[in-house]
Amino acid sequence: MISRAWLMDEDPATRAQARAGQAWRLARDLSRNPLAMVGLAIIVALLVVAAFAPWLAPYSPVEGMLTNRLQPPSAAHWMGTDELGRDILSRVIHGARITLYIVMLVAVISAPLGLVIGAVSGYFGGWVDRVMMGLTDIFLSMPRLILALAFVAALGPGIENAVIAIAITAWPVYARIARAETLTFRRSDFIVAVQMQGASHARVIALHVLPLCMSSTIVRVTLDMAGIILTAAGLGFLGLGAQPPLPEWGAMISKGRAFILDQWWVATMPGFAIVIVSLGFCLFGDGLRDVLDPRQRSKS
Amino acid sequence: MIRVDDLTVRYGPSTVLHNVGFAVAQGESFALVGESGSGKSTILKALSGQVDDWSGQMTVGGQPVTRSRSRAQAAQVQMVFQDPYGSLHPRRTVDDALSEPLAIHGLPDRDARVLAMLDAVGLARRFRFRLPHQLSGGQRQRVAIARALMLSPKVLLLDEPTSALDVSVQAEILNLLKRLRAEQGLTFLLVTHDLPVVSFLCDRLAVLRAGRVVETADVAALRGRALTSDYGRELLARSEGMA
Numbered sequence: 406m407i408s409r410a411w412l413m414d415e416d417p418a419t420r421a422q423a424r425a426g427q428a429w430r431l432a433r434d435l436s437r438n439p440l441a442m443v444g445l446a447i448i449v450a451l452l453v454v455a456a457f458a459p460w461l462a463p464y465s466p467v468e469g470m471l472t473n474r475l476q477p478p479s480a481a482h483w484m485g486t487d488e489l490g491r492d493i494l495s496r497v498i499h500g501a502r503i504t505l506y507i508v509m510l511v512a513v514i515s516a517p518l519g520l521v522i523g524a525v526s527g528y529f530g531g532w533v534d535r536v537m538m539g540l541t542d543i544f545l546s547m548p549r550l551i552l553a554l555a556f557v558a559a560l561g562p563g564i565e566n567a568v569i570a571i572a573i574t575a576w577p578v579y580a581r582i583a584r585a586e587t588l589t590f591r592r593s594d595f596i597v598a599v600q601m602q603g604a605s606h607a608r609v610i611a612l613h614v615l616p617l618c619m620s621s622t623i624v625r626v627t628l629d630m631a632g633i634i635l636t637a638a639g640l641g642f643l644g645l646g647a648q649p650p651l652p653e654w655g656a657m658i659s660k661g662r663a664f665i666l667d668q669w670w671v672a673t674m675p676g677f678a679i680v681i682v683s684l685g686f687c688l689f690g691d692g693l694r695d696v697l698d699p700r701q702r703s704k705s
Numbered sequence: 706m707i708r709v710d711d712l713t714v715r716y717g718p719s720t721v722l723h724n725v726g727f728a729v730a731q732g733e734s735f736a737l738v739g740e741s742g743s744g745k746s747t748i749l750k751a752l753s754g755q756v757d758d759w760s761g762q763m764t765v766g767g768q769p770v771t772r773s774r775s776r777a778q779a780a781q782v783q784m785v786f787q788d789p790y791g792s793l794h795p796r797r798t799v800d801d802a803l804s805e806p807l808a809i810h811g812l813p814d815r816d817a818r819v820l821a822m823l824d825a826v827g828l829a830r831r832f833r834f835r836l837p838h839q840l841s842g843g844q845r846q847r848v849a850i851a852r853a854l855m856l857s858p859k860v861l862l863l864d865e866p867t868s869a870l871d872v873s874v875q876a877e878i879l880n881l882l883k884r885l886r887a888e889q890g891l892t893f894l895l896v897t898h899d900l901p902v903v904s905f906l907c908d909r910l911a912v913l914r915a916g917r918v919v920e921t922a923d924v925a926a927l928r929g930r931a932l933t934s935d936y937g938r939e940l941l942a943r944s945e946g947m948a
Contacts (some may be wrong), residue, residue, distance in 0.1 A: 415839065416831035422796055423834035573807075594792035601753055602856065603779030604808040612805075616796050 414654055441692020445683025455501040462495035466573045467650040475668045485670040488660065493674045496652035500675065503653045506681065507637045507670045509628050512574035519579025522615050526580065527587025528606070538584065545577040549632075564653070567646040575629065576582055582625055583618040590617060593626050620697035627690030631683035654679050664670040684694050706731040706780035706861060706891040711721070714747050714762035721747050722916045726762070729909075731859075734886060734893035736903040736924075738940065745896045749862045750805075752894070753784050766859055776810055783853035784849040784862040789845035793837040799823075799848050800833045808853040808905070827881060841872035850881065854889070861886075863895040867902060868914050879905055900944040904928050912937045 411422065412429040435441055454461060464482075469491030473489055476486040484493035526537040544552070549571075554569035574639040590596065591614070640646035641655025649656065661672030707729040714722040722744045729735040737745040750756045752763060754774055763770040764780050784793035793802055803819045812818070823830055826847045837845055846866065853861060866882065867875040883906060886893055895907055903910050904927050912920040912934060920934040932938050 415835070418831075420798075420800065420834060423800075425716060427836075564811040589758075594786040595794040597753070598784070598786070598792060598852065599805060599809075601779060601782070601784055602809050603774065603776040604805075604809045610808065613794060617794075654717060 410435060413457050425548070431696055435692055437650070438633040438692040438695060440688045440697075444685045444688030444692060447681060448689055451682055452499055453684065454498055455505045456566075458499050458502055462492075462498040465542065466491065466496045466499035466652045475664065475671070477534070477668070478670055484674040487657070487671050488664065493657075493670065496657060497654070497675055497678050500652040500654045500657065500678065501682075503564065503647055503651060504634055507564065507571070511572045511633050512630070514568070515575040516571075516622055517581055518632050519576035519581075520583045520615060520618060521608035521610075521624050522576070522608050523580035523583025523585075524587050524618055527584035528610055528614055530591075530592050534584075537580075541577040541580045544574065545581070549573070549574045550636055553636060553640060554645060558642060561688070562645045562648060564647045567637060567640045570640070571633055574636075575633065578629070579622050579625060582621055583615075586618045586621055587614055590614075590643045598683055624690055624694040624697055627686055628694055630686035630690070634679060634683050634686070706733070706766060707735075708762070708764045709748065709752070710762045712748070712751060714744070714756055714759045714882070715749055716758070720916065721885075722751075722759075725913075725916070725918050726761075727911050727918060727921060728846065729892060729894060732890050732892055733909065734895065734907040736910040737895060737913055738894045738897060738900065738903060738910050740898055740940075742915075743913040744916040745913050746864055749864050749894065749896055753782060753862060766803040776844070778864065780810060780856040781858055782860045782862060783856060784864065785846070785849050785853050785866045787864070787865040789842050789849055790837075790869075792849050793845055793927065795837055798817060798834045798836055799828075799840070802848060802852050803855055822851045822855060822926060825860060827831040827877075837860060841874075842870050843877060846870060846874075846878050850885070852947065854885065859893070860892045863893060863897075865897050865899075866895075868897070868899065875902075882906060900927065900940065912940065 407425070408479065412424055414422065414426060417423040419648040436446075469486065469489040471490050473486050473490035474488055476482055476490075478485045480491050480678055482494065487493055487496070526534045526541075536692065551573045553570040555569070555675050556573060557566050560566040560569065594610060596613060599613055604613075637646055638651070638655025638658070641657075642659040644659065645655070647653030647656050650662075657675040658672045658679075661668070661675070665672050709728070710726045712722055712725045713720060725744070725748065727735070737748060739745045747756065751759050752765065752770060754770065765778075767780075797805075800819060803822060804815050807815045807818060811881070812897055819833065820830060821834060822906050828844060828847045828851065832840065832844065837848075840848065847940070849868045850866075863882070867878050870878060879902065885891065893906065895903070897903060904924055909921065909923055910927060911918050912922070912932070920932060920937045921931060922932055924938070928931055929943055930938075
C-alpha cells in the first residue's frame with residue numbers, strides 16, 4: 406500500500422520504503438517548478454511521438470507524390486510538403502525517432518565514460534590525474550562540431566558515425582565535472598572511513614564517489630541534450646549525419662534551404678521541432694539542477 | 706597493542722612529528738594531548754594509513770603497519786572522526802553505512818548485526834533508514850561509532866570524538882564510549898585537547914608539543930595536577946582557567 410504518509414514517513418521501516426520516499430520527495434520538489442514541468446511535458450511528448458510515429462504520421466515519411474511538391478501548409482498537409490511531395494508533418498514525426506536515438510545513444514556512451522574518467526582521475530590524483538586530464542583537455546580544446554566533422558569524414562557519413570563522433574566530443578565536459586566534484590570530497594572522513602574498512606579502490610569509486618558525482622552529471626547531460634540535438638542537426642545539415650531519405654531534422658532544413666525564400670515552410674517546420682525539443686531539455690535540466698544540487702538540498 | 710617508535714612524519718618540507726614514541730597496552734585507554742598543530746591527529750592518520758611520508762616503526766596488535774593493509778588488518782583498527790557531519794556519506798542511510806563494512810568483508814547476517822549494533826550504541830531502530838541530514842550531531846556520532854565497531858576491531862582510534870558536539874551530548878557519547886570499551890575490551894587511542902575528557906576516559910596520556918612527546922604520565926598525575934613538564938602544567942593551568 407503506497408500512500409502519501411507511507412512515502413513521507415521520517416522513519417521508514419524498509420530499504421525499499423526509504424528509497425521510494427527519497428524518489429517521492431524529489432518528484433514533489435520537481436513538480437513545484439512550472440518551467441521544469443513544461444520541459445518534462447515536451448520531452449514526454451517527444452517520447453510519445455517517437456514511440457507511435459507510424460500511427461501518428463498521416464502519410465509515409467519517405468514516399469511522396471511529385472505532383473504534390475512544395476505545397477504550402479493546408480488542411481491535408483498541416484506543415485506543407487517538400488520538394489519531392491512528401492508530407493513534412495509525417496517527416497518531422499518520424500524524425501523524432503532519429504533525434505531521440507541520437508540523443509540517447511550519445512548520453513549512454515559519453516556520460517558514463519566521462520563520469521568514470523573524471524572520478525578515477527580525481528580520486529587517485531597525482532600522475533593518473535595529470536595524464537587523464539591532459540587527454541581530456543586535448544579533446545576539450547577542440548571545437549565540438551569541427552572535431553565531430555573530422556570523425557565523420559574519417560568514418561564515413563551516417564547516423565551511427567555521427568553518434569560516435571558526438572559522443573567522443575561530449576565526454577570531456579562530464580569528466581571535468583566529475584573530477585571537480587570528486588576533488589571536493591576525496592579526502593573526506595566518510596571516504597577515509599570506507600578505506601579503513603578495507604574497501605578496494607574500485608569499490609570506493611563505484612559505490613561512494615560516483616553516486617555523489619551523479620546528480621551534477623545528470624543535470625549537465627540534460628542541459629547538453631539541446632547541444633547534442635543541435636550538433637546532430639548541424640552534421641545532418643552539412644550532409645554528414647543521417648543520409649536521405651531518412652527524415653533527420655537537420656538534413657531536412659538543409660534540403661529546404663534551396664527554397665527558403667519562396668517555400669519557407671520546408672526549412673522552418675523541422676527548425677521549429679529542433680527549437681522546441683532543445684528548449685524542453687533545457688527547461689527540464691534547469692529544474693533538475695534546482696532539485697538535485699546538493700548545496701540546495703541540504704538547506705531544505 | 707599499539708607500539709610507536711621513532712615516528713617521524715613530513716608534509717613536504719615541514720616535519721610535523723619528530724621521533725615520537727609511545728606504547729599502549731591491550732585494553733588500555735591512552736590519550737594524546739596537545740594544542741592544535743602539535744601533531745596529535747597526524748599520529749592517528751599515520752596509524753590508519755593515511756600518511757605516505759613517514760619513517761620509524763609502528764605496530765598494531767603485534768603486526769607492523771604497512772602502506773597497504775590487508776582486510777584482516779583493516780578490521781583490527783577502526784576510527785571515529787571529529788566531525789560527525791563530514792564522516793557520514795551524505796547520500797547513504799544509516800543502514801548503508803553500517804552494512805558496508807559487512808559487505809566488504811563478506812560477513813553474513815547483515816540485518817541482525819546492524820540491528821544489534823544500533824541497540825548497542827543506543828540508537829533507536831526507527832533511525833535505521835534515515836539519511837545523515839535527518840539526524841542530530843549526537844545521533845550521527847553514534848552512527849559513526851557503530852560503523853567503527855561493525856568489524857569488531859581491537860583498537861579504536863578516536864579523533865576528538867566529542868569536540869564538535871553540545872556539552873550535554875558530549876557526556877552521552879563519552880559514557881557510551883566508556884561502556885563500549887568495558888563491554889568489548891577495546892583499546893582506545895584518543896586524541897583531544899580537552900583534559901577533563903582525558904581524566905574521564907583514559908588511563909594514561911602523552912603530552913605533545915610541536916611534534917614531540919614532552920611527557921608521558923598516568924591519568925592519576927593529571928587528576929592530581931602533578932604533571933612534571935612545564936608544558937603539561939601550562940596546559941593544566943589553561944584548562945582550569947577555562948573551567
